[in-house]
Amino acid sequence: xxxxxxxxxxxxxxxxxxxxxxxxxxxxxxxxxxxYIGLPLGFAFLSISYIFQGIALSPGAPPFIEDMxxxxxxxxxxxxxxxxxTYYFSKQTTRGKGLLWQILFSILIIVILFSYIAVSITPFFxxxxxxxxxxxxxxxxxxFALYLSISTLRSxxxxxDSKTIWAPLGYILLAFSQYSFLIWSLDLSMAAFVGxxxxxxxxxxxxxxxxxxxxxISSSVIVKKRA
Amino acid sequence: MKRLKRxxxxxxxxxxxxxxxxxxxxxxIVLTRIQQKTNVPFDRLKVYISEMKELGLVQNDFLxxxxxxxxxxxxxxxxxxxxxxxxxxPE
Numbered sequence: 001x002x003x004x005x006x007x008x009x010x011x012x013x014x015x016x017x018x019x020x021x022x023x024x025x026x027x028x029x030x031x032x033x034x035x036y037i038g039l040p041l042g043f044a045f046l047s048i049s050y051i052f053q054g055i056a057l058s059p060g061a062p063p064f065i066e067d068m069x070x071x072x073x074x075x076x077x078x079x080x081x082x083x084x085x086t087y088y089f090s091k092q093t094t095r096g097k098g099l100l101w102q103i104l105f106s107i108l109i110i111v112i113l114f115s116y117i118a119v120s121i122t123p124f125f126x127x128x129x130x131x132x133x134x135x136x137x138x139x140x141x142x143x144f145a146l147y148l149s150i151s152t153l154r155s156x157x158x159x160x161d162s163k164t165i166w167a168p169l170g171y172i173l174l175a176f177s178q179y180s181f182l183i184w185s186l187d188l189s190m191a192a193f194v195g196x197x198x199x200x201x202x203x204x205x206x207x208x209x210x211x212x213x214x215x216x217i218s219s220s221v222i223v224k225k226r227a
Numbered sequence: 228m229k230r231l232k233r234x235x236x237x238x239x240x241x242x243x244x245x246x247x248x249x250x251x252x253x254x255x256i257v258l259t260r261i262q263q264k265t266n267v268p269f270d271r272l273k274v275y276i277s278e279m280k281e282l283g284l285v286q287n288d289f290l291x292x293x294x295x296x297x298x299x300x301x302x303x304x305x306x307x308x309x310x311x312x313x314x315x316x317p318e
Contacts, residue, residue: 027314030305032237036314090315152313159310167313214308 003059009197010054016204017047023211037105038086043207045079069130073137074115080144081108087151131185138182145175166210173203239267239275241302244284248291248299261289 025040027033049072055061056068085104152168180196183189246264262272279285284295291299309316 023308026305027309027312027316030237030302031316032235036309039312039314087314155313155315161310163307163311164313167311210311211308214304214311 003057006057006197007054007059009201010050010057013200013204014047014050014054016201016208017043017050020204020207020211021047023215034105035089036086038082038089042079042081042083042086045075045082046204049073049076049079070133073134074112077137077140078108078112080141080148084144084147084151087148135182135185138178138185141178142175142182145171145178149175163213166206170203170206170210173199173206177203236275237302239265240279240284241299243272243275243279244291244295244299247285247289248296250289 020043021040024043027039028036052068052072052075056066056072058065085108089100148171149168152164152171156164156168177196177199180192180199183192184196242265243261246261250260258269258272258276261276262269265272267275276285279295280287282294283292284298286292306316
């Protein structure tokens with residue numbers, strides 16, 4: 001029963017992540033600047049990570065399907081890295097930094113391919129226990145999510161606006177979600193486990209709210225103009 | 228001296244469209260006025276305008292087309308979205 005509920009939560013999270021990817025690709029499409037490609041990639045990887053976790057948790061899944069939980073860890077880490085790199089480079093406009101972004105982007109792609117091979121070709125690599133790797137990855141995710149929170153909070157503080165407070169709140173909730181998963185991994189606290197899922201859903205819903213609020217208002221303007 | 232931020236083509240298009248939109252209400256638009264306001268060299272501005280005409284964003288007599296108006300609305304809402312997401316973009 002609990003497993004089924006968890007699979008449903010992962011499915012909902014994956015759908016939210018996919019919907020967000022559609023909105024997050026717009027800055028890249030409309031500005032044509034490569035430094036914004038990390039935003040849709042980040043949310044796409046988040047969505048993929050939830051799909052992997054959902055599959056791994058599926059009741060009666062064979063052992064090779066359970067290995068998907070490793071891919072969940074990796075893809076979630078890529079998501080936070082891509083988002084953090086995007087926010088870092090969104091402040092840079094010079095050509096040198098553009099080149100740096102391209103080099104970093106290429107390295108990330110190589111790391112992604114390497115980690116995929118490491119997980120899928122297990123005889124060549126012996127990985128440590130899932131629990132310890134999970135804790136390391138959660139810690140890294142917290143650091144990146146906190147960077148995102150601080151970065152967006154700083155943008156809000158520089159130009160205070162009621163509309164810009166939601167993004168830092170969303171990233172803070174995602175950071176706390178990772179922290180709660182870490183606590184659960186360390187002491188198996190049920191409250192931390194449930195809280196982590198709730199915080200994650202809330203974080204994703206906040207980003208969806210930002211997206212709908214922006215594009216809904218504009219759509220109504222278009223309708224009014226046409227009327 | 229403060230270095231000017233590099234503007235991409237999309238932003239220049241949006242700047243030109245927004246000037247064309249505001250100026251249309253006043254009187255007949257001349258190319259030099261757009262050049263002064265966008266701060267784009269005259270030869271490059273002519274290339275941009277010609278590209279925008281080909282794309283159907285402006286008409287020959289510097290009037291915004293429906294497509295141009297839609298582009299401007301979409302562009303501004305994407306900028307608003309980026310602002311809400313805490314992403315930096317030269318305004």
